Amino acid sequence: xxxxxxxxxxxxxxxxxxxxxxxxxxxxxxxxxxxxxxxxxxxxxxxxxxxxxxxxxxxxxxxxxxxxxxxxxxxxxxxxxxxxxxxxxxxxxxxxxxxxxxxxxxxxxxxxxxxxxxxxxxxxxxxxxxxxxxxxxxxxxxxxxxxxxxx
Amino acid sequence: xxxxxxxxxxxxxxxxxxxxxxxxxxxxxxxxxxxxxxxxxxxxxxxxxxxxxxxxxxxxxxxxxxxxxxxxxxxxxxxxxxxxxxxxxxxxxxxxxxxxxxxxxxxxxxxxxxxxxxxxxxxxxxxxxxxxxxxxxxxxxxxxxxxxxxxxxxxxxx
Numbered sequence: 229x230x231x232x233x234x235x236x237x238x239x240x241x242x243x244x245x246x247x248x249x250x251x252x253x254x255x256x257x258x259x260x261x262x263x264x265x266x267x268x269x270x271x272x273x274x275x276x277x278x279x280x281x282x283x284x285x286x287x288x289x290x291x292x293x294x295x296x297x298x299x300x301x302x303x304x305x306x307x308x309x310x311x312x313x314x315x316x317x318x319x320x321x322x323x324x325x326x327x328x329x330x331x332x333x334x335x336x337x338x339x340x341x342x343x344x345x346x347x348x349x350x351x352x353x354x355x356x357x358x359x360x361x362x363x364x365x366x367x368x369x370x371x372x373x374x375x376x377x378x379x
Numbered sequence: 380x381x382x383x384x385x386x387x388x389x390x391x392x393x394x395x396x397x398x399x400x401x402x403x404x405x406x407x408x409x410x411x412x413x414x415x416x417x418x419x420x421x422x423x424x425x426x427x428x429x430x431x432x433x434x435x436x437x438x439x440x441x442x443x444x445x446x447x448x449x450x451x452x453x454x455x456x457x458x459x460x461x462x463x464x465x466x467x468x469x470x471x472x473x474x475x476x477x478x479x480x481x482x483x484x485x486x487x488x489x490x491x492x493x494x495x496x497x498x499x500x501x502x503x504x505x506x507x508x509x510x511x512x513x514x515x516x517x518x519x520x521x522x523x524x525x526x527x528x529x530x531x532x533x534x535x536x537x
Contacts, residue, residue: 231385238394242401249405256412263419270426293470294462348464358437360430362464362484368419369484371463372426373433 261343262368269321269341269363270372273312277374279305283356286349300349300359305378312340314347319365321347417521420491424517424528427451431495431515432532434459440536443511446497448518452476452488459495491519509536 285301288294299313307328314321320339327334343365350360352373363370435443438458451460453476462473463481474480476488498514510533517528 231387231390234387234390235385235393238390238397242397245401252412256415259419260415263415263422267422289465289467289469291469293473294465295468296464296466348466350464352434353437355437358433360463364483367483367487369487370423370426371430371460371484373430375433375436 258366259368262365265341265343265365266363266368266370269344269347270361270370272340273321273361274372274374276304276310277302277359277376279378280310280376281305281307281378283351283359283376284309286351287356288351288354292354294350294352294360296348296350296360296362298347298349302359302376312349314344315339316345319343319345413522420519420521420526421528423487424493424519424526425530427493427495427517428515428528428530431459431497432513432530435513435532435534440509440511440534443499443513443534444497445499446495448494448496448516450488451493451495452485453478491521493517493519507536510534511536 281303283300283302285299286295286297298316299311301309301311304310309326309328311324311326312321313324318339319342321341321344322339323336325334325336344363345366346362346364348360348362350362352358352360357376359374359376361370361372361374363372442458449457454461456462456475461475463476463484464474465472467473476485478485478489494517496516496518498516500512502510502512504510513532513534515530515532519526
């Protein structure tokens with residue numbers, strides 16, 4: 229009887245431990261996914277922004293203070309106008325291109341990144357070549373900047 | 380029918396076996412969690428260093444000087460991190476990395492005590508042609524250990 233009672237207590241403790249471990253693993257997995265989302269978003273945007281010609285939006289405020297927005301517009305290496313924008317309902321960052329020659333704007337079928345809760349693109353310099361990128365996914369954050377090389 | 384209950388000896392034996400199995404499993408779970416956190420901190424440190432390097436390229440050449448270890452959160456305006464955001468059309472909307480304006484970012488930076496430092500070396504080629512070799516250090520604390528990420532960039536005066 230005593231043995232069975234001890235066994236029941238031990239069993240309960242082990243079951244509880246498993247539930248806790250499951251929660252912990254879920255949290256770790258979410259953190260890992262968030263990290264991956266941020267890395268993917270940064271990498272995809274920075275690759276194009278680095279070789280871009282100049283930043284169209286956002287630009288510094290009239291009083292020369294920095295300016296942020298959830299979208300950015302720039303002229304890429306080929307002269308196309310490109311826009312990255314955050315779609316909060318789905319947590320996606322999407323890319324839209326206005327071609328340099330004639331043609332309608334094209335929205336990429338696949339998003340640049342998913343599961344992104346907050347995005348802020350910030351213009352940092354008068355020359356419109358330095359863009360700060362802030363990303364938030366869950367409790368994971370990303371803080372990047374990119375300097376446009378091809379003005 | 381002889382229905383035996385479990386004896387105390389049997390229970391203790393079973394418990395000992397269970398503990399022997401559980402200990403390595405527990406350490407395996409905690410190790411995987413630590414690995415994810417380590418990877419997250421390292422990626423974040425690399426991103427911070429990249430951010431500093433990009434800001435250095437836009438800075439006036441003469442303003443690039445040695446910088447001792449400085450916290451990123453609750454720090455004075457520095458051109459690299461603070462102020463970090465501004466959704467308004469004038470400076471009234473400037474947001475800095477502190478607990479009230481950027482709670483998620485501030486919490487993460489404070490928890491790991493992220494800091495940065497710059498070490499600048501000047502190389503002169505004469506006639507105003509100079510290069511600055513800049514070492515960027517990012518340091519943070521992780522489960523009581525001091526961690527460091529280091530990268531170099533070169534900025535030309537021309």
